[in-house]
Amino acid sequence: MLNTYLSREAARKLRHGAFWLRREDILSMDGTPVVGEPVQLRDEDGQVLGLGDVDLEASFPVRRLGLPEEAVEGLIPRHIRHALERRARLVDDPRFCRLVNDDGDGLPGLIVDRYETHFVVQTLTRPMDARIEEITRAIVEVAGAGSVLLRNDSARRKALGLAPQRPHVLYGNPPRWCRLLELGARFTVDLTYGLNTGYHYDQREVRKFLSRLSREARVLDPCCNVGGLFIHAGLHGAKQILAFDADADAADLARENAEANGLFGRVKVESGKALDVLKAVTDTFDLVLLDTRDAGSPEDFIEHVRRAIQRTRHGGRLLLTGYHPPLPVGSFEELVAEACEREQRVAFRLARLGLPPDHPSPVNTPGADYLDAVALEVN
Structure with a gap:
């Protein structure tokens, strides 16, 4: 196994739990690492720091694979x-x-x-x-x-x-289409061509909180994918749901999933881009569910949130999810506040939500917790 020697500061970072390092952290290497073959990471004095992947073409060329005592076999x-x-x-x-x-x-x-x-x-x-x-x-x-x-x-x-x-x-x-169960709801998802791997497991904590917001609510979901959010709103008492997705196939699956969960008659699903929907709909709702995956920049995110606020009635609830990238790390609530200020609406945070337990991440790695979510009461 080849050795890669790291600077004193990089060694300190690894010992304190860092999971990736930059190219300037590398002092020297024994030969050229073969991509896919782990290397032994060492400090300036040759002391073993653990196993790692080294790819000099990557933004973070050194990635931690194992602790100092860990064997590469198996x-x-x-x-x-x-x-x-x-x-x-x-x-x-x-x-x-x-x-x-x-x-x-x-x-x-x-x-x-x-x-x-x-x-x-x-x-x-x-x-x-x-x-x-x-x-x-x-x-x-x-x-x-x-x-x-x-x-x-x-x-x-x-x-x-x-x-x-x-x-x-x-x-x-x-199979191309697969059925899954989550929190008492049934879904059919497209494993082959659906968004990401077919379903957003990362929004499970958001779905759990919907049970507290949905009773007797009129709901707008302008970016519903296969219905992962609005289905749970319906199962917890929402009386009327209007949902959209830019992908016609996803909208079809959302329609099927609504029927499979007994929501026939309470749900209407149509095709449309989230921002276009938020601009075109003139009614206001008790609960707006906004997944901002279509927002490509901070300013675009603010525009999506502003339009969602406009569609939220006085005293209504707005459930937002944001992702980084494209949002800068740590900017989510600041951008939400900016959107509220531009709309001259007062919002109260009811809950701050994040990734579920099956999405563990290192505690000292900014950006690893890539999803932020917040439930707001908008006045």
Whole structure:
């Protein structure tokens, strides 16, 4: 195994829990690391700091893979086994959850979402790209996968300088459409062409809080995807729901999911872009659900929130989710406040929400908790 020597300050960061380092943190290397083969990270004096991936073309060329005492043999299966044990303790139904969440599960650049016996994989670093056969084998052997599907067609790969790939099968015969259960609701999702891996497990805490906001509410959901939010609003007493999505296929699935959950007659789903919908709708609602994934910049985010505030009645509730990127880390509530100020509306925060337990992240890594959500009462 090759050695990579790090500066004194970089070694201090690793010892204090850092999970990635910059190129200037590297002092020297024994030869040229092969992408996908772990290296031994050492300080200036040669003391072992742990295992890592080194990719000099990446924005963060050094990524932590293991602690100083950790063996490289069996590393991928070992981390996947630990991830399974975590979910068994922390998730209500571990058959449907995120199984591997990047650095939070010790596998930087790897995402694995589980749909009972079907597993969907995304790789976000070149080292993980190179390990795809080993990853597939570990998921099958450790997690008992019936099928494994690779979804490397996301915009996030392009933003990281990685070539997008068409969805393709790594193992078994995954279905295009799959059913899942979450918090008492049933969903059909598109594993092959749906957004990300087909379903937003990362919004589970937001869905849980909807039970407190939805009773007898008239609801607007302008960016509903397959209905992950408004379905739960309906199951907890919403009396009327108007929902939209820019993707016609997602809107069709949202319609099917509404019927599958007994919401026929209370839900109307149409096609439309979120901002266009918020501009065109003239009514106000008791509860507005705004997923801002279509907002491409802070100013665009503010515009989406402003329009959502306009559609929220006096004393109504607004449930917002934001993501970074594109939002700068730590800017979410400041931008929400800016939108309220521009609309001259007073808002009270009812709850601050974030990622669920199946999305663990290192505590000292800014940006790892990529989702922010807030429930507001708007006056």
